Amino acid sequence: MADQKRPKWAAWADHIRSLDDPARNFEKPEALDDLVVIDLSSRSMAGCYCSSLLAELGAETIRIEPPGGDLVRTYSPDGIMVKDTGLAYLQEGRNKYHVTLNLETEEGRDMLKAFAGHADILIETYPAGKMEAWGLGYEELAKINPRLILCSITAHGQFGPESGRGQYDYDNVAQARSAIQYATGEVLPEGKTMEEVPHAVSTKAGPWIAWSTSGTFAALSILAAVHYREMTGEGQAIDVSTPEAYERLNDYALHWYADQGVCNERFGSLDTCLWLYGFYPTKDGGVFLGGLRLEMWKAFVDIIGKYDEWKAEEWTTLAPFMKKDWQLKYQSMIDPETAKYTSHELTMKSIEYAKSGRLAPITPVVAEIVSPWAAMHDENWQDRGIFTPVQDPVYGSIVCAQAQWKATETPPRTKWACRPVGFDNGYVYLNYFGFGPEKLKELEGKGVI
């Protein structure tokens, strides 16, 4: 890649990079450094992810855990712990101060109210009703601070027939509830049962995408509420339900059933709506092939040398290719062709085709389906700063995915990965409440912190 010929627009690339390279993020101002966020998330990474996004943008973020730490600290494959913290929380403790506070004590609840007096934003993920039962509901906290933006992220929302169920919010359950998992997965071979082919069932996404989605919708709405507050001085309550947030990213399925009575079903790694659009085998793995315009599909057929044999010249519309039977027919014709090449060979063929093919510059999208291991070691992403390790004073060098967007003025950045449980009690309680070591010892004795 190093000797790649540069494009005509290289000057543009250089100019933009000079303005937004994440390597220079720390020279720039932070968008949200005037905001104070309290993160009271319990058991849910949606809340932690939400506060991470705000903390990456410079908000002073105080994470409150019960003494001993929140359950999310234990989330880790094989139970791997780095000091007191699992690998998942090592991603989402970023840039936050960590204090402990026992909301089961009256004094603890009173201190939470004091925090509410300081805060711009409070994020919580307890099942609906729990905060009210503690006397910490929105109505109470708004009396203390009418400018407060209180964001609740839950499994069932703050109102509606199921809101009183009292269950916590988990990613896999939210994925199941969203109707997206239902329609994702391998198709059951005809005549077989799910017990016989246990991998041909509705399949959730590997990553915590429901949590990430609700956390991001929450962050977006919080920023919108901050904007409104600046215009009017009014704070408000925000209600996000994780299954709904994720379901909003679902597309036509709701409408399709309402209008046609069709329930969207699994279609493997093809796409119910799109052609050319799917995963195909190669000699050494697989590639994604995409071309949503007729010319891109024709270009692909040309690349695999079937332009004449398949009479691509005569095709005038993509429409028939989107139908189910044609998709399956052409899939079985494409499979043996792509299997003749390695993923890299096919990728390079498409890049070359854009320069010299008969339909150039039109070319199909070809992308190798890589493992996360390969992704993490790919020079392109490393160069763009995604995997730059954070040098954490406590946990050492930690790879945290970051710089998910680049910006000329206020890019997101990660300063530290995490803090041990209660690590910042001294600093935070002194800074916010003027509580010194003696007072803290007393609170500790009473089990408040």
Place this chain on the structure above:
Amino acid sequence: MTVFNHYVENKHRRPGPLSGIRVIEVCTLLFGPSGPSFLAELGAEVIKVELPPAGDVTRSLNPFGWFYREQSPMFMHINPNKYYMALDLHIDMAQQIFKELCAKSDIVEFNLRPAVTSRWNIGYEDIRKINPGIIYIEKNGFGQWGAYAEQDRPSNDGAAQALSGYAWISSFPGRPPLKQSIWIADYYGGLMGEVAVLAALHHRKKTGRGQFIEMSQTENLMRAMSWVWPFQQATQKGVEPSGNRDQCICPADTFLCKDNRMAAIAAPAPDEFKGLCAAMGKPELAGDPRFREHTDRLKTENALAILKIVADWARSKTADEVEAAGVKHGFAATRLHNAVDQNTDPHRRARGFVKEIDDPLYGRYVEHEFPVMMSRTPPRIKWTVRPVGFDNDYVMTKILGRSQRQIDELYGHGVLGKWKDQQGRRPPPGWDGKEGMIIRR
């Protein structure tokens, strides 16, 4: 929370939180338009600029040949609440009009290949000159610089799922990588892009300064992949897929039930795990040394053992019984929902999350609401999509103050355009030539 009493029926009494913000988009497919749509649902005024006469490619897309009144259901889903303008940005005069619009806007969004905006004389540097406060975002596959971007590679959602490692870890063990049935990189990228934009808006309020933002949808998916990266760093092993089992939470999996439906369960906290054991009639499991602490239960061998026990129990119950046991015993559980549930579930309806739109062009149809309830500033969908160039007169008259004669001239020069006589571009069948038009009827 009493503050949400009668929320749904009173939504129309309050503004959206972003009312007063103006957004211009030059976006196609899903990654581009999804972001501005979220802003439109939050109350911003969004003007969608398309190239006449065909406009956005999404207008052609459909599941297995189904269109709703000739329109793509996907296009409808991802483009509500916008004003539709068709401006041929290849032409100088159109570029001038576009700049005039940007001078009066807060945010402008694109999803084009690198440097195309610059070629059209509407690149960041061009727009910044006339509006230093502009927030300017470009979204695409590989960003504006770097080896992949410079290969001029096209990209899209499926490519991002493939290149990020997302698909690799979303199948069952030993099976080929699996593509999601939704365009997750598009929608989730669109969503995250607006976090960047609103943060920039906040910065502008403090400093008056706008900025340029670029987003690669692959990079954005990587941000959401959490523990995968430090795991690989710590163990020097790649992450492999685990089907429906959550590798960080135990028990958390999807199970086949007696009625051949499926149900998902999560019960990692001590109270939840005890509840599940009680529901299964095996309270002693909560004290089993293999399962007592969450970190013990997560050891793969122990995880597989407890999940086998849960699977056997779930197979003896219907999916609804599993869900009910979760409510009764205090652990998370749900029957797997599908499109039928989306339509018929009373909870979704009571929350107004699934609702009917009453649209002047497309009539009544069912749609998802913006999935966040805000007590003072309820976000909402008001109308759906429009034909190519449908709101030209509105934008040119209301925002740019052009007369009818001037507008007609621009049509004459091909600067402004209208829909092609093609499905998805033209008005729906039976349109009376007036309904939905704002300025000129």
